[in-house]
Amino acid sequence: MKTLAELLATHPFFRDFSPEHLELLSGCASQQRVDEGDFLFREGEVAKAFYVVRHGSIAVTAVTPHQGLVTIQTLGEGDVLGWSWLVKPYRWHFGARALEPTVVVGLDAACVRGKCDQDSKFGYEMMRRFAQVMASRLEATHLQLMNVYENRS
Amino acid sequence: MTTQGAAQQPDARPPAFLEPEHFDDVIQILRRRGYRTIGPTRRDGAIVYDEIESAQDLPVGWTDEQSPGRYRVRPRGDHALFAYASAAHAWKRFLHPPNLQLWRAQRTNGHVELVADSAPPPRYAFVGVRACDLEAIRRLDQVMMDGPYVDHVYRALRRDAFLVAVNCCDPSGTCFCVSMGTGPRVTGLADLVLTEMVGAGRHFLTLAAGTASGQEVLDELGRRAATDEECRLADASVEAAAQNMGRSLAVDGLREALANSPEHPRWEHVSKRCLTCGSCTLSCPTCFCSTVEDVTALRGDVTERRRLWDTCFSVEFSYLHGGSVRLSPRSRYRQWLTHKFSTWHDQFGVGGCVGCGRCITWCPVGIDITEEASVIRQAVPLPGSTGPMTE
């Protein structure tokens, strides 16, 4: 049975994390199973954690006035979910629902934030990785917004 | 590949001597051989290339004054036959017709039939092709006949064409053939090459054959050879022309400078003046872009597909699903200049400009490509500059 630190080490998001930092992180970690159709978290709730997906797939959802709940992005194995925990007011802007039986490792937000404050090297490594994730998401969102497939006749 | 008949070996024979009042004999010989003789003639206040029936139709004693955005003809007070620089347009209108039927389609009771135009092409004799224009014809030959596809209309017209080239002795204010290495002396292949010598109380023509067909015409003309002194005088006229160019353009490094300067501020600068009217492309002897049009009879059962000259300066030229790729005038001017002096090399192994100066003369706002190209070549932006930039 792998320890949490070992599980985290295999996840692409934590590639090249030092063993010490992985130990630090594992103190904030807990594995979670989500059944198909269940919500990991809902829009508006306090963002208590962020998650890395080990198996399965998650639909990032938004509530819309006319269409109800729509999926704005699908994340799967190897992806990282959530950064609302990083920025005030630490509330989820979107929901997350499992599309199939899914296993995630949750990292407690307060715990991780505390450790970032204590260990600036650790903090830097976390911020660097999240900056990369945010940049990719932003690029993808721009592409979605540009509506490139539109029929411009 | 160019004029009909095999090229002669470098001829040891001196050129023939011809009095200007007998030049009509050349035209009549060509007409008797079935050619439609096209040459310079005065019309609508300009010198244009059109069908001529005799030497009387030539602009005898007239010359042109050309400068940016300005063209005038004026009498010289002599009887020179070819004492202008370049006609208002180029020979391309005969080899690459501005409006051409490609084919016709007829629809009867749901059955469609397509018929290509099969009328035999006219046999042209071009009388008075300047060195720059001759070079322009050779460039068009490359575009139309040397690639993976051949323009059959062009080839048919070109193959049968008889070219009487004429050395230039009186360049205009917009000429820069020396910079482009295309003149004033004719070096390309032409059936006949003539030089007109006017000055110091003398007026005569020398004619040299460049092909077997040209030699046949000279033989029929049956004139004596020009003397050494006459040849020297004729030569000196052409040499003098080379010293009298209206402007110049340094071309080394220009191709690369244009390829690497898509954001040069000069593009913005010129676009403030450019009307994107396309006069430059119309008058340019090497611009070849075209479009197609479907013309349907009112009844709707007969339709024609026609090919027309087009210009990259129009917004529609680059239209693609709901928008044009080159929307701004800046990008369209950039396209034209970059094509002419840079990407033509990538496409055809040679530049597209022959230094005839027509685009400078006929631009309504007098944009001078030698100036624009020089600024970009020097890679030094000069906002507000209006003076010519020469090396």
Added chain:
Amino acid sequence: MVPELYRVQRVRQETHDTFTLELRPQSGAARLTFKPGQFNMLYIFGTGEVPISVSGNPTGATLVHTTRAVGRVTHVMSRLRAGDVIGVRGPFGAPWPIDLARGHDLVIVAGGIGLPPLRPVIYHVLAHRGDYGRVVLLYGTRTPEDILFRAELERWRARFDLELHVTVDRGTPSWHGNVGVVTSLIPKAPFDARSAFAMICGPEVMIRFTAMELERRGVGTDHIYVSLERNMKCAVGFCGHCQFGPHFVCREGPVFAYDRVEDLVHRWEV
């Protein structure tokens, strides 16, 4: 060049704005042969002529073209019926590098209406499956309603020798598949980035982002091939309309190795 007359055998409405024509020569002769990636100029009597990529099987009996109704000519085309006659000139253009890519993994990325010009490649690859390594097809559209050839895609997806992922920019309540831009499918797609050949077709913006994502994974730009579009009138390199920098898209393209056009693609209004 005078068009050859082809008779419409069938018109199939694929989505609300995209349709497929199946054509045969009116004379009864065999249809023209083409290579995947090439296009024909399709002429509608009295209306005009447009360039459309061939979207059918290179070994099929009919000539198949799939297009979107975007302008005057294609709108008229969308109203054609079986038995109508149109003109066909072609085939033109540089094809996809299906020979060069033999022995290599293939990554085929299609965006929206970019799938039809790639479909002949898929037919060819599946008919010569042993000639290629791992084959990945990634397809992105705006919404689930825009997915083309859905039944065919579902059949291909069921195969064991092909990895196929479809994603949409915008989901709908009834869509339970992937949501996200097609580039997001690249990081996890199973192919050897060092030697794979990639073929991308779709809107130019999508092509740029996809190429960037492939480069991030280590695919060389000389192994990435893209299909570009420009205004075309003659399709044989004379009218000048399709110029893209020094390239005549009708003749040196529409398929280009990305290293030849990468700089130009990032410039504005070329």
